[in-house]
Amino acid sequence: MEITVIASLSAQRRARDLAELPGAVVDVVVVGGGVTGAGVALDAAARGLSVVLLERADLAAGTSRWSSKLVHGGLRYLAHGEIGLARESARERAVLLGTTAPHLVRRLPFLVPDAAGRDVTALAAAGGRLGDAVRWSVPGGRGSLPATRRVTADDVGRMVPAVRPGRGGVVFWDGQLSDDARLVVALARTAAAYGARVLPGATARAVDGGTVHVELDSGEGFALRAGAVVNAAGVWAQRLAPGVRLVPSRGSHLVVPADRLGSPSAALTVPLPGSRSRYVFALPQDGGLVYLGITDEPVEGAVPDDDAQPSDAEVRQLLETVNQVLTEPLTRGDVVGAYAGYRPLVLPASAGAGPGNATADLSRKHLLSWDGPVLTVVGGKLTTYRAMAEETVDAVVARLGRGSARSLTARLPLVGAAPRVALDRVTAPRRLVARYGTEAPIVEALGPDLVLPERPETVGELRFGVRHEGARTVADLLDRRTRIGLVPADRERAVRAAEQVLAAEL
Incomplete structure (x- = not known):
């Protein structure tokens, strides 16, 4: 066909x-x-x-493009009593998983290990089950994700091998975008x-x-x-x-090699010290990387046009938090990239002059x-x-x-979207199907050669970005149509390939 x-x-x-x-x-x-x-x-x-x-x-x-790449049901909203917002999130997650973009969204288990404390996992289990109840109450939600459950120490070792061994944990499920x-x-x-x-x-x-x-x-x-x-x-x-009254905040992530966490199959979830609703996530990605985030820091003054950058304090906070449960702590030397984005938070009319650091x-x-x-x-x-x-x-x-x-x-399905049974029949590499859906064979036909030998992105993806996705610059190709730019050293080596494609296509 x-x-x-x-x-x-x-x-x-x-x-x-x-x-x-x-x-x-x-x-x-x-x-x-x-x-x-x-x-x-x-x-x-x-x-x-x-x-x-x-x-x-x-x-x-x-x-x-600077999010955690999650399509989530709003467990944090439940912690703040915002049931309506949690139901809206669960409903929209089901729409994305089932209709709008099944090729771009997958189910992802989130592991909260007992190594973080049994009181932490007890709270996570309660929150996860409440989230399940909210999910069951919205159209399409009941069968969209598995239920929250306890897991054994062996399960923890298989899901995230880098976690200190010998203890179990709790797993709840959410949605993950292949790429925001x-x-x-x-x-x-x-x-x-x-x-x-x-x-x-x-x-x-x-x-x-x-x-x-x-x-x-x-x-x-x-x-x-x-x-x-x-x-x-x-x-x-x-x-x-x-x-309009806005109070922007900055959310930052670190990029680390997946093998430093044992190439996890689940998102490692560790609470920030002193918080009952904020977590640091180690989110596994295709291509051998893990994104470690997320922070929430107030931004003072006008928001610049340039991309945000994580502060030293945020880097330290993310590493120290996740290291609480790891056998071998991550160091700054393990960080191969970092990114940050601004959130447009709305200040309520009742908030007076401002919310301080909240x-x-x-x-x-x-x-x-x-x-x-x-x-x-x-x-x-x-x-x-x-x-x-x-x-x-x-x-x-x-x-x-x-x-x-x-x-x-x-x-209304987006371009490339199809039911999962149809996506499973697409004759193209699974990685391309997870990013382009039914259009994956076209992308593959445009060139299967790798942009960089040790990375999965292909020259065909660059060509498709220019021909069909509005890419006009090196940054468009490396930082947005593909995400090679999240690792600066890789980006530098991929610039020539991007320039060659642009010269040939435009």
């Missing part, structure tokens, strides 16, 4: 869209190409609205399949009434008119909506706020992006008086 590429974000399509947009009138302009903005663009386009998505840099260039940036790209391409114009390298400089002034990264500019402007710029949302305790609820034709959507979590987008477009449809009143996205 021949497989065709749907909704190619090619250089030709971008040039055509740019030629048509100056002076155009559209229903919705979405500002921000992260998971929220891409989700809004898809929801709006699927309802029949004309949509333009503007992103100043690249798809997933901001917060959305790939989810954003899939959303944007699916939106494009419904007619949305997706434009990385285009900054919304100002909104004057219904007129949006756009500056391209080439230095050129143009204006277009929109019935509504959705501000989904995350921690940078205040540039278009100064009245960003970890701020709600992950999102905010919708109109200011003239601009609707700001900010806050929330990656897991609940679809629900946020649906609520946002509901508000836009009500304001415009056109477009379908019902969202389609809970039943």
Whole structure:
């Protein structure tokens, strides 16, 4: 069976869209190409609205590529009594696992070892069972994940061999993305399949009434008119909506070789000292790496455009926390990479001047706020992006008086998605299927040669990124379409391959 590429974000399509947009009138302009903005663009386009998505840099260039790559059910929300938010998270996780992106989301066991303390595992067991009950209460949740259970010392040794031997633990289950940036790209391409114009390298400089002034990264500019402007710029949302009250926080991760933890098959879960709801996770990844995170530190002042960097204190905190349960402690010498991202936390109206250092305790609820034709959507979590987008477009449809009143996205598979039985029949390497779904054979056919001998990424992935996923620069290819850039030494050696592909394809 021949497989065709749907909704190619090619250089030709971008040039055509740019030629048509100056002076155009559209229903919705979405500002921000992260998971929220891409989700809004898809929801709006699927309802029949004309949509333009503007992103100043690249798809997933901001917060959305710096997550823990988890699709989680909100156990932490339960600890803070936010049952509604936990149910929403569990419902959206089931949608992603079952319909939206089964190729990008997998089940992942989380191990809380008794080596962290029996009081810790008792609390984890209680929380896990409460999370199971919440999952069972939402559509599609009952059969989506296994139940929480006790495990033996032998089980612990098999799941995470680096944990001190001789004691058991508790396992609960959640969802893991193969790559958060790939989810954003899939959303944007699916939106494009419904007619949305997706434009990385285009900054919304100002909104004057219904007129949006756009500056391209080439230095050129143009204006277009929109019935509504959705501000989904995350921690940078205040540039278009100064009245929105945000308290950004920084979440950091370390990248370590998986063999330093015995190549774990489960996520090692260790509580931060003194906390009953915050954990450090050692999250196994394809390609022989583990991501160790996550911190939650308040950010003072304006959020810069440049990527965040973990502080020395965060590095120390992550290593010291996980080392509590390891036979051989991790050291800074084991760290081969690190990354950090900003969270756009919303400050409640009742909070007065600010929450001090309590960003970890701020709600992950999102905010919708109109200011003239601009609707700001900010806050929330990656897991609940679809629900946020649906609520946002509901508000836009009500304001415009056109477009379908019902969202389609809970039943709408993204490009590459298929039921798991169909994904199992795709004739391509399993790693490519987990990243490209039904399009994996196309990616494989574009070139199976490895970008670097000791890494799994292929030249075909780079070519596919340029031809069909809107990649225009080395950073787009190495830092977002693939994640080679998470290990700086590998990134440096892969630059030449990326440059060669760009020269040949553009």
